[in-house]
Amino acid sequence: MSSFIAELATVNSLQAEHDMISNIQQERKVTGRVFDADNKPIPGVTVIVEGTTQGTITDTEGYYRLTIPESAEALLFSFVGMKTLREVIAGRTVIDVVMEAQVVGLEEVVVVGYGEQRKVNLTGAVSTVQSQELVKVPSSNVSEVLIGKATGLLTKQSQGVPGDDFTTLSIRGYDSPLVLVDGIEMSWTRLDPNEIESISILKDAAAAVYGARAGNGVVLITTKRGAIDKPTITYSSNYTYQQPTVVPEIVSSWKYAALLREGELNVGLPYTYSEEDIQKFKDGDDPDYVNANWYDAMFLKWAPMQTHNLNVRGGSDAVKYFISIGYLDQASIYKSGDLKFNRYNARANIDANITDKLTVSMDLSFRNETRDSPKASLNTIWTDLKRTQSVWPATLPDPTKGGAYSGSKVSPVAQTISDLAGFQNDRQQYFAGKVGLEYEIPGIKGLVASADLNYAANNKYLKVQDKPFEVFSYNYETGEYTSYGFIGSNELDENFSKYYQLYPLVSLNYDRTFGRHQVSGLLLAEWIDTEYFYLSAGRIDLMSLEIPYMFAGSPNNITNNGGAVETGRASYIGRINYNFQGKYLLEGTFRYDASHKFPKDSRWGFFPSISAGWRISEESFIKDNLSWIDNLKIRASYSMAGDDNVEAFKYLTGYEIRSGSTDVYVFGNQVYRMITSTGLPNPNITWLDMTSYNVGIDARFLRGLIGFEFDLFYRVVDNIFGKPLETYPSTFGAELPSLNLNSTDDRGFELTVNHRNQIGNDFRYSISGNVSYAREKYRRWSETPYDDPDEIRIYKKEGKYTNRWIGYLSDGIFMSQEEIDNHEVDQDQAGNTTLRPGDIKYIDLNGDGVIDWRDQDEIGYGTFPDLYYGLDLQVQYKGISVTAIFQGASMFNNMISDHYAGPLTNWGNPYEFHYKYRWQPDPENPDVNINPEARLPAILGDGQGRSPNNSKTSDFWLQDATYLRLRNLNVSYSLPEKWMQPIGIKNLSVFVAGSNLFTLSKLGIYKKSLDPEATQYQKHYPPVRTVSFGVTVSL
């Protein structure tokens, strides 16, 4: 109530002043009111005196008041969604204006290779992500932030390790794209998202300007720079909780004991647990019959992460600046707290006008990353976790004593504790610096010359101590510990590496409009020189485990190693753009590129591209007749690019010294090193050639109400490395050279449809849906010259899709021994003597009565999705805004394997779905099933997991992993300015956000124990769901 009155009071006083100033001519002040086309006042419009940083913002009723210098000529009014308006003052003191709505997006400028372009003038396929989208849901990885944000950018988030990146990014299903940060290839996934202004995804000819590296598309990350404005100091902070998306449902100890007993009886082995034992586990009152949950013992329910960023942005005519410092601290779900990541980062991007012709820019950035983890790798810990048994307590009464025996000779809880099992400390520093000069060449209008020198470096220091720890079981009755020996060894390793990149470039830029013709051009030359070297050393048998330094190691078995790699690249680039009246757009680029990886004669490559656009909406027959069409453009492109992401020097023949520390041979008492051939050389080796074709339509109707983008693409990749297998059978013996032999092609489409609207003054919303589809085929493939029709059908790749599984077709399981005995097909090539009830039944595809390789066929899609879809919803009401991103994928599969397919593999704990759906013998008649829900094979008690029959690759285990998840949700609230302004705050907003909040998937019975994107079966750090709270303050 009181705030409402305060609001009224402010309005009244401003209005009074407005009226008063009209009468007083002497003050150099202006006031006014801003309206939209419907004559409604617009609050929040920025009003700036042209050529200065002086300005203000309209109040809730659209009023503003401003002191202006004598010399002021005009005011600039700007507001999101409106065309910026320049109003000449002409002596007035009251200036009321009407702003015109602007069709959203048409004025948008996007970053493209070596420059920027207005989006409407683009002739290539480019998606962009803006800075505000990157900070809505906090994450320590930029690649995670990108999930679901851009059409055609396909992702798979397989793990959620703190400070480590396991999100696969792909443009249109291609291999890894080239990612550049302000033009430089560098480690980018752990940039502070607050430093990023925009991310452009160049998908077709738009990428071709990057030549030999561009064939898989290019992602351009552009950091923020200063702007002519008063300094804005922004502080933002958030606190995030992370949790695995899926915690596998493992069976409790009595079910474990029961399944083990059943499994042992199934294979005729003596059983470990009697019925009485199982009952004791069930009762749970005997301390020696525990029900342990090793997951719970290792992992927290939630792990925290916090980030802080403080930046200042602003500038004057002379100097513009963006300066940012940030901090991130991320804990893991390890209860020990010994897996964690933190990052300090700083950036200063400064542009200075030295003279009116000469601009200098200087970018400096620094990042310090600290990763601590236990010695045992993620893989080890997760693999070992699979082997634990719930019948053994996960912790000891005295946890400092050592590891708890898990029933197997692993002790993963202890392995997460660095004090016990050793540590792995990774320290990395990144430094990047750029100094650039830009000079407007006098005499030729529109011609600018520039020179940049980039430098990027990365130091890495890794120290690993392996500590042996003793493993015990504990007897609650007697209070005795029983030792099960040691895990780990007494070893210390250190590795230091250094990488640097030196990257100068010079360019000439031309941009000029001659009447209805706009012409721009670029000529550029660049050179990239990198060097990497490392030095490593190791000691064993440290005198004391508490002294993790080299000098404490034994003088025996000392190891050390080192190595270096150099690379080089030179390129000459040209581009020309022509634009006639904004109707006909033409762009041509070329790049002449060389890489050190290839021999002198085939080192240089020429990569041209051409693209054109026709803005039909600019033609008068549309403009005059169909005014509801805001924009309609068709575009087409053709480009050639490459990929040189291959091993260098394959054109040389030679030998490598086998460098592993145990790669030695001994005769007598003398040690010998070993050299091994690098294989036959290919003197003509060169990069992969990619030819892309793209046609697209961009459209926007009804003043931005509906937007539409559609792209159709086709890409041919030639010169893929292949071994000449047709010609050389394996008896040839040599490591065959990699020749540029093979070819694949990709086809697909991308569609984005969006709808934006504003209802009243305060309510705005947008809905944007997107679908991308891409599929790759082997176009030409060097392989064994198959002649048998079945071999051709099953093994031959040429002409077939790449993303598919080959295997057997199944027909459920054998429910009884009788069914096996009556089965007419010889399924095991041994008269079905090795089959048991519960085994998978395979279909005899060719009807020859035997299951052999000829009965295989294509059984489904591969593991990377071919189809992606997403829905982006944004709603804004006054200061409240809600963003929700749904994202999903389809046309891919998870191959159920490992412990998921083989319960009791290595006697590890089975999952609930095994208990529920197994083939279960009738105790009275063990050849017959009594489980009405039986659909999985019988449990085997000998640790083998799956029988050979059930281990065949088949559709039985191929699980459609189609999913849809609420990838991001953000609810934020900006406190009203009128509350903030009095206390000197420009903006204060708070948000609550989440990622991966819920998931729908087709994983069926595996749903509760499997994340659809985690192909590693939770054998690695699972993807996480997060919930964040954050605040942003701008001064």
Next chain:
Amino acid sequence: MIMKKLKYSLLAFVLFTMGCNILEKEPLDIISDAVVWKDEALVDAYLADLYDRTDFIERRGSGGQSIDCVSLGLIGSLGGEIRSYGGHHIPYKAATEVITGEGFYNILTIWKYSAIRDINYFIEKLETESTLEQAVIDQYIAEARFLRAYLYFEHVKRYGGIPILTKAQDMDAPLEELYVPRDSEKDVYDFIISETDALADILPSEPEQKGRPSKWAALALQSRSALYAASIARYGTVQLDGLLGFPASDENYYAQISYDASTAIINNGIHELYEQYADPVENFQNLFLDESDANKEVIMAEVYDYSLNRAHAFTQRAMPHEFSNTWGAWHFLYDWVERFEFADGSPGTSISRTDLESREWTPEELFHNRDPRFRATVFYPESPWQGGKVYFHSSTIRDGVTYSSGVAEDGWPYAAHTRNQAKSGFMVRKRCNESKIMPTNVVDDDTDYIIFRLGEIYLNLAEAAFYLDLPGEALDALNRIRQRADMPDKETINEEIIQNERLVELTEENHSYWDIRRWRIAQEWLDGKRMAGLKYKYNYDTKKYQITVVNAEGVARTFQERNYYLPLGVDRVSENPNFVENPGY
């Protein structure tokens, strides 16, 4: 204007030269081919690599959870000696799975034409390009030929006839040359015999360094391979128009070659059976561990030295888990234990399985009075080890109460380590190094791996003599081995006696599977069989064990008639139109 032009051309020049320098990178870690043949150290390193890739020991067991690591013990498992602890271990799986043409564990189906090519290339380059001393060249070529012969033997015993390549094929060779057809099994054995014949004349009688082949190693390879050929001629059949098998008439021819080679070795005055300890158990244990010059039994061994960073994981895999978190992964099957006779020469089955279960037994009655080689080969209940004892019992009965955990006041553990109880009640002691205390490093066993030893040669001789119808000589050779073991002489000789003696003496030395295949008894012995193990309950009051005979294997073994030859596999047959697959696949 001129100045301007000059400036631009200067700029162009700078740009151009910058570009060129940046691209002139050298690989920093590659040694060119031409350098190798002129530098003895590099030739040594090339040859060392060839030795390493020959994999005398069936891989070193290194490499964490990798295939190498769990593949040690494969041959013993396939041959029915042991089961590997984990149902998922490759030795266990390989023994039970049906071998099909689609592929099998590549640790069994090795295909080392890459090593063979590199050997051929090595020989060719040394012959034509090397500037080293001729004597050195000759020695190295001979060693390389030895490795090649050894590798061909490894292949022929798996597949029968395979292509014999003695030159590195040229990349530009015509297709018909590249698509080499299979040579016959007989051709391959003949090649090995002719190569070893030649090498016996070239290789030194006593090589300068341990680990390199001697004249006697060449003859040992000949003794073994000719014996294989003779037995296949005797027991096998000719198939695929002679690609596989020998005419029966060849039996004597090959037996004679083997007999001659064995005789030459036995009489060479250099090698002697190892008899350094009065106690036959201690002697037999140390035969595999004694790396001093006193051990004259070893004809060729691969050298391991942990301090030089070359080690394997045998002990780590074999040693019972409770000693230092070793794997205790190999469990002798009771069927194999029964092959060990009692000390008086009575058969190992003379205590029947029914007897076993019908009363209580002391370890002395069951194990101590067996062939001394048993105690040196097998961990059994209360085997002494590293100052303690190895236990296998699952519980202890005392005053009518059953205890399955805890320790009695005299230190008696009421139950053995769970891992020991679980399988067959026995583990592998032979070749296990008692001095190894883990866990400084898991792969730290540096016991040399014996490739050929005189004990085998005696048994080769016995078998060849038997084939040649020289029963007296056969008996002498066989009894010589038994005498060393302190076992009573056999008085008669037959196939079964020869076979059993060989399997017992050479247990866990990677012979059993190959032997029972070439004798063509593998199918009868293995197919559909599940071997037995023993479960022990200890009676504290009587100090005796109550025994139950149980299944030790959860899955029946498979060995099909066609498995006397492994399949080349769909891949190899389809890549080479001149290849025919072995019968049955």
